[in-house]
Amino acid sequence: MKVLEIITADEAGFCFGVKRAIEIVQKAVEGSDKKVYTLGPLIHNPQVVKKLQKQGVYLVDSLDEIDEGILIIRTHGIEPKILEKAKEKDLELIDATCPFVKNAHIYAKKLVETGYQTFIFGEKNHPEIKGIYGHTNNKGKIIENIQDFEGIVLKDYVGLVAQTTQSYAKYIEIISYLLPKVDELKIYNTICNTTGNRQREARELAKKVDAMFVIGGHNSANTKRLAEICAKTDTPTFHIETVDEINWDKIKNVNKIGVTAGASTPDWIIKEVLEIMSEEKKDVNEQEEVNQPELKEEEVEKEAEEIVEEVKEEVEKEAEAKEDAETDQQQDAEEVAKEEKEDLEETEQESEEPQEENIVEKETEEASEEENKEVEEEQEVVENDQQDDTKEVAEEEQEQEAVETDQQEDAEEIKEVKGEQEIAETDQQEDAEKTKEVAEETEEESDIDEFNYSDNDIANLKKGQKVTGTVVEINDDGVYVDVGYKTDGFIPKDELNHRSIKDPRDFVEEDQDIEVVILTLENEEGNMILSKKKADYEKAWEKIIEAYEDDKIIEAEVTKEVKGGLVVDVGVRGFIPASHVAVGYVEDLSEYVNKTLRLKIIEVERDKNNVVLSAKKVIEAERAEKKQETLDNLEEGDVVKGTVTKLVDFGAFIDLGGIEGLLHISEMSWGRIDHPTEILEEGQEVEVKVLGVNKEEERISLGLKQLLPDPWEEFARKHYEGEKIDGKITKIVDFGAFMEVAEGIEGLIHISQLSQKHVETPDEIVEEGEERKAKIINIDPEQRRIGLSLKSIEEEMNAKKAKKENKKPTKNKEAENKEEEEQSSGTTIQELVGDIFDKDEE
DSSP, rough: OSSEEEEOOOOOOOOHHHHHHHHHHHHHHOOOOOOOEOOOOOOOOHHHHHHHHHHEEEEESGGGGOSSSSSOOTTTOOOHHHHHHHHTTOEEEOOOOOHHHHHOOOOHHHHHHTTTTTEEETTTHHHHHHHHHHTTTTTTTSSSSSSGGTTOOOOOEEEEEEESSSOHHHHHHHHHEEEEGSEEEEEESOOOOOHHHHHHHHHHHHSSSSSEEEEEOOOOOOOHHHHHHHHTTTTOOEEEEGGGOOOOOTTOOOEEEEEEEOTTTTTTHHHHHHHHHHHHHOSOOOTTHHHHHHHHHHHHHHHHHHHHHHHHHHHHHHHHHHHHHHHHHHHHHHHHHHHHHHHHHTHHHHHHHHHHHHHHHHHHHHHHHSOHHHHHHHHHHHOOTTTTOOHHHHHHHHHHHHHHHHOOOGHHHHHHHHHHHHHHHHHHHHHHHHHHHHHHHOOOOOOOOOEEOOSSOOOOTTTTOEEEEEEEEEESSSEEEESSSSEEEEEEEEEEEOOOSSGGGOOOTTTTTEEEEHHHHEEETEEEEEEHHHHHHHHHHHHHHHHHHOOOOEEEEEEEETTTTEEESSSSEEEEGGSSSSSSOOOGGGGTOOOOOEEEEEEEEGTTEEEEEEEEHHHHHHHHHHHHHHHHHOOTTOEEEEEEEEEEEEEEEEESSSSSSEEEEGGGSOOOSSSGGGGGOTEEEEEEEEEHHHHHEEEEEEESSSGGGOHHHHHHHHHOEEEEEEEEEEEEETTEEEEEEETTEEEEEEEEGGGOOOOGGGGGGOOOOEEEEEEEEEEETTTTTTEEEEEHHHHHHHHHHHHHHHHHHHHHHHHHHHHHHHHTTOHHHHHHHHHHHHHOOO
């Protein structure tokens, strides 16, 4: 198995509700002598249930199995009738129902009591669903998918709740299905936020890895759903309950593994899986980029040791050559002294004594005061006067030899002079050996001591010491530093900083005081080699360990993006895993390069040069502090400013400062909108009104339309039932059509009010965008509902038409009556007007 990386989801393991339940049970066991029971498993994890049993928690499947003791109501909740039965048995009840599940109970019960046709979205056989169903007095309908609505006649008023661990995407799908089919849909989002976040994170992680492991009980609904979500990304997904279920053969060629866990999976099982996976790693170095500084440091130390070895060999060779030269010089000096013996015998003793005293004083002073180099030069003068250009010293040597040979009475004084010379030679030899010992040191001291020296003294330095010096010269290859030694020290370019350096002038400047570590006193060319990088490295580690132990926040610049995260400069090379760059998932890490981040150190391994940091921890801590401050100061009715962080189908999440509130789509506008994007956009700053604050559950509901003029007040004041009003058809649904009668105000033309004739579908009568005149048949200001009718107008028009048509037959009847009267009188028209026609004919 060759695994390069194991990535664990942040949202993995126990959720809030499960943690709370475990704590409640353990507290009950520790605080009472009574037997403690759970009706069914406390959570869907066999390992946890088994562990609780060992602690004294008994699992029963029926209340008939117990008559006394403490009954823990598990996280899924129970039906009211079971609760009543437990009370009748006089059992001590402790409620460990998840708060989110309890909300589902309350909302479902409320919907049924207020007359809504209530649907519960979830798995029919899940204990949580059974509990919610029981709170509806068995009047709710359980649905698992849209297909379950087949054969159900939907009423005008419908309510919807969900199992807390259900898929949010499926919940939205059901809402979208119901919305156009009912007059009113009341929705309670009872899906746990943690569940939604966990599912989203698992999906994104699965897309980035070669194989996905989902840890949790096989009977856990939320764990199975996580596995389903991961599998849909086409990444090989393995649902395991314990580490024993891992099939290593199936992941032989996997390079990157993702790990997540269900809400009922304990940390110790997750940790066990991760530890076993880590042991299986072969040929892996996840922190390859991070550990590079260590390798580089070892190379520098090795190089320094090689330099020291070379210096050691050179010193030994020089010492041998020097000993040979001294022997030859002494022999030559003795011969010269012998040849000049006779000339010196003629010198009077009186004239010689003062000179001898001067010689003693001079040489004694030189031997005690001059440094190694001066003593060495004087010794060479004494022993090799033929090669020395100083005539005075040579003559003093000759006189000294003459006195030793010819004048016995001054032998003691001359002996003292020689003794002083030998002391000077011995001191010189000891100093040379000390220098040689420093050069021969091959192992660097683990503790670097601070060294201070006087400006007037030559520092007695040694390899491995940390000293302060002054920059005296900068060139392209490095920097020369005065550290008070006989020569200036040199910092090679690669020893200035752990970063790659092009120009040393970017890191130091002349006359600047800097701390350095001595790598070697003299190299082949006689130069002292120094390292600023090593001094900075030690200082950086001191700060890193201090910050880690004190949990301090530090700042560091991001130098580059690498596989799996970011590299930062904290004096040494630091690493930020991608999951710790920000609170959420960051798609493009390159945008952080060259930025300075505020970080916390979460892992330190000095021996491996490994420093792992987190920006996420800082952000979370600051948000938590700001969140509490916001919650403490927030009250219902407050008008506050916030930033839109996310838009979803049912509304928008607004950051109020460390905590988010929900602005529901129904609270965005007085008019109808299909999606929040019609009004808001992510990142927009808005002013909203606080409609409700639940500090215990940290839920805040917000409103936007409350800060806008209410068009309903104006409409209700100006209009009345029976009034005919013009409007535009905005939306056609199965049960009718909505018509906008004023800005932000819509009325419903029910399908029964579209026409006098039978209407199969509303689009037979109206179409979207069409302007029509309708009659207001009812106005409900409290419910903000308007009923409109096209049918009433049609009826009035038909009545008028009928009235006109009825008038025509009445006139014809009168004419007929008149004719009858004329006929009954016996006079005809011809008789009345006949003579007129006759005249015309004439």
